[in-house]
Amino acid sequence: MSRPLFVVVSGVTWDGVKGSERQLAEALRAHADVLWADPPVSPATPDRYRGVAGAGRQWHPRLARTGENILRLTPVALPGLTRPGIRATTWPLVRAQLRWALRLVGRTPAAVLGCSPHDVLGRWGPGVVNVLYGTDDWVAGAELMRLDPARVAAEERAALRNADLVLTVSPELADRWRELGADPVLFPNGCDPQAYAEIERRTPIPLPPGFPQPVAGLSGQLSDRIDLALLEAVADRGIGLLLAGPRDPDWQLGRLDALLARENVHHTGPLPHAELLDVLARFDVGLTPYADTRFNRASFPLKTLEYLAAGKPVVSTALPASTRLRAETDQVWLATRPAEFAAAVAEAATAAAPDAVAQRRAVARRYSWAARAAELMELTARCAQPAQVSHRLR
Incomplete structure (x- = not known):
C-alpha cells in the first residue's frame, strides 16, 4: 500500500526558524509523504525576506525535494500580495499552485494542514481531511505582526468552519475556539x-x-x-x-x-x-x-x-x-x-x-514529536471514516 500524502501549508518558510510546523512535518515522514508549502512570495519581494535559498527573482512556483519524503513548494503571488484588493487573489493563486504540484506528482492528499487562518481548507474534495493546526493565538498576534486583528479574526472563523479536525497547542486557545463553536483537540508542542x-x-x-x-x-x-x-x-x-x-x-x-x-x-x-x-x-x-x-x-x-x-x-x-x-x-x-x-x-x-x-x-x-505525529495519523484516520463525527463547527 502506498504511503499517504500530507500537505502542510505553513505560516513560515522552510528556511526560517525551525518551529512547530517544520518539526511536526519532519516527524510525519515516518508515516507519510509530505508536501510542504511555504508562504507565498512575489517577484517584488526583497531577497532578504524571501526565505528561499538562491531563489533570486521568482516568477514561477518552485517545487523541490528538501529531504527524505518531503517536497517543498514555494508559491508565487502578485506584487503587493497583502494589500487590499490584491490580497483577494493571493490564496486562490496558492491553492491553484498546490493543485499544480499535486497533479505533477500524481497524488491526492489524505489530509491538508492549514497552519495559519488563510483560506486553504475545505477546498480539496471528498475524502481529504482538512486540519486547522493552531500553534498560536493568531488574533492576539495580529498586532505583533502589524496586521488588522478584525480581518485575522474573520479569517480564523472561516478556517474553523472549513476544518474537519481542529488542533490547538494550548487549553487557553482551545477555550477561545470553543466559544466560537469549534470542538478542538489539545495538541501541545513537542521536541526531539x-x-x-x-x-x-x-x-x-x-x-x-x-x-x-x-x-x-x-x-x-x-x-x-x-x-x-x-x-x-x-x-x-x-x-x-x-x-x-x-x-x-x-x-x-x-x-x-x-x-x-x-x-x-x-x-x-x-x-x-x-x-x-x-x-x-x-x-x-x-x-x-x-x-x-x-x-x-x-x-x-x-x-x-x-x-x-x-x-x-x-x-x-x-x-x-x-x-x-x-x-x-x-x-x-x-x-x-x-x-x-x-x-x-x-x-x-x-x-x-x-x-x-x-x-x-x-x-x-513525554512531549516527543514522534508521538505527536503518530497521534495526528490516528486523528486524521478517524476523521476519514464516513461514520466518524467531524470536528467542524456545530
Missing part, C-alpha cells in the same frame, strides 16, 4: 529528545575570556515576546548571560544595545539550527523570559521543552504552559518579577539533585 541525547559530547561554543559562570542562556529571537527587564535582572546579578538568536531591529533599540554591551552578556546573533546543540551545551540554565501577554499565555514555548531535552533546568515566567510543566517536574522554576527571576536562575544553576538530568529528559520524552 533523541537529538539531545548526546549533548554532553558536543563542544560548547566558545565564550569571551573571563566570561562569568554560571551561564544562563536564551535560545530564540529577541523580540517583544521577551520581558527585557528579566534579562537585565539576570545580568545585574553578575550571572553570565548567553543570548543565541536573531534580534528584532525595531525592538527596544537603545535599551537592548546597552544590555548587549555588558561584559557578562554575549549575543551570538542568528545561528543555523544545526549549531543549537553547541549553544545549549554551554548553558547551565535555560531561560524562557516571556512577557505576560495574551499571545504568550496561549502559546507553548518550544524552547522550554528543548532545554529539558538537553538536560538543563529551566527558569520561566509563570505562563500557563510553564505552570503545567512545573506540575510535572520541580526542574522548572517559575518567577515573574525581575529580582525573583534572577534569584531563581541562581538557585536553578546550583541545584544538584543526583537524578535531575534524568528527570528533565523524562519530561521531554
